[in-house]
Amino acid sequence: MENKQFTPTDVITHICGYWTTQAVYVVSRLGVCDHLKESPKTAGQLAKLTNTNPEALYRVMRAVASIGYLIEADGRKFSLGPLGEFLKSDHPATMRSFVNMHGDSWHWDAWGKLLDSVKTGKSGVEINSGMELFEFLKREPENTQTFSDTMSNLSRRVAPVIADAYPIAGDVTIVDVGGATGALLAEFLNKNTKAKGVLFDLPEVIAVAKTSPGLSSVKGRIRFEEGSFFEKIPSEGDIYLMKYILHDRDDSRASKILGTLRTSVPKSSKILIVEQLIQKDPGPEDRSRFVDLEMLAVTPGGRERTEQDFRNLLDAAGLSLNKIVPTKSPFFVLEVTV
Numbered sequence: 001m002e003n004k005q006f007t008p009t010d011v012i013t014h015i016c017g018y019w020t021t022q023a024v025y026v027v028s029r030l031g032v033c034d035h036l037k038e039s040p041k042t043a044g045q046l047a048k049l050t051n052t053n054p055e056a057l058y059r060v061m062r063a064v065a066s067i068g069y070l071i072e073a074d075g076r077k078f079s080l081g082p083l084g085e086f087l088k089s090d091h092p093a094t095m096r097s098f099v100n101m102h103g104d105s106w107h108w109d110a111w112g113k114l115l116d117s118v119k120t121g122k123s124g125v126e127i128n129s130g131m132e133l134f135e136f137l138k139r140e141p142e143n144t145q146t147f148s149d150t151m152s153n154l155s156r157r158v159a160p161v162i163a164d165a166y167p168i169a170g171d172v173t174i175v176d177v178g179g180a181t182g183a184l185l186a187e188f189l190n191k192n193t194k195a196k197g198v199l200f201d202l203p204e205v206i207a208v209a210k211t212s213p214g215l216s217s218v219k220g221r222i223r224f225e226e227g228s229f230f231e232k233i234p235s236e237g238d239i240y241l242m243k244y245i246l247h248d249r250d251d252s253r254a255s256k257i258l259g260t261l262r263t264s265v266p267k268s269s270k271i272l273i274v275e276q277l278i279q280k281d282p283g284p285e286d287r288s289r290f291v292d293l294e295m296l297a298v299t300p301g302g303r304e305r306t307e308q309d310f311r312n313l314l315d316a317a318g319l320s321l322n323k324i325v326p327t328k329s330p331f332f333v334l335e336v337t338v
Helices: 008-015 017-029 043-050 054-065 096-103 105-112 114-120 124-129 133-138 141-165 183-191 203-209 213-218 251-264 288-298 307-316
Strands: 070-073 077-080 173-177 196-201 222-226 239-243 270-276 320-326 331-337
Touching (some): 017 096, 043 054, 054 070, 096 105, 105 288, 114 124, 124 288, 133 141, 183 213, 183 222, 196 203, 251 307
Parallel strands (some): 173 196
Antiparallel strands (some): 070 077
16 A cells, blocks of 8 residues: 555545445345346336336446446346346345345445444444344344345355365364354355254244255254353354354453353363454455444444454453464454363
8 A cells, every 4th residue: 555656536436435335236126137137128128127217227227337237238228247147136146135235224324324433432223223233123124134144145155265264074063153044054064074063043043044045955963052142052062153243242242252152162162253353464355444344333332353352352251262264255263262
């Protein structure tokens, strides 16, 4: 960054990023790319399918075509561009729910309160709704589904590289703490056919996980257990996974979760905490500092942390950080023992 020559255009690029966010969101939320899977269509045809204004829809589609989501031909006819493939609902690496969540009003409005968050320390969700994130989502089924789908899709994307970075062998029991629909657990079990798994989460989450197609490959090797990681965690594991749990919470709540781990987990077991780390010298693809702002805007005190932040949390909880394993993703695996 030190040698880069900046111009006012760089400021325009940064400050107008929301133009792109909302334009791509409109195309995603309307399901335009699903409608284009089979064949190209005109803006007029798509307007009828999406119950929108033909001229307004055309203008949005023309804009996102300029950045690779769609391809415009003569007669205002559109087909899928390379990025548009990722907005199809059935694409193996779909990003549609991710785009939808970031453009939906509850999330969008939370970021609109970032200045107020800086002044008060409260999240934008709490400022707007009077509720913390997870309480808010419980009362918003559609938003909860989009949030859950987003987290599941992101987990499926990074699970293979996490499992590759920290291979688990042998006849072991792997407990996924707060594992949602079990994408990471399934990846570890698929790589080690001798292992068994326990998926541990809140009752409403487990109810969804039991019907998840992502667990079909490990059927019969996984047990579901309901509960809260603030209270008690299954004690029969050899390996404990905890991916992206601590970053949603402030230090006080994160410490409470770690305290539950310390009292529940056998001393012979290993705890694998999977999180991003804020690096001293961020590379060009390092978004951890802005993910940290996402935590400020949306979660009840959540934050991304440095290695030293984690060491402080773990030391205070009576846990030992043995090593940190990088992955071919933004995540690191922190190997911890009691």
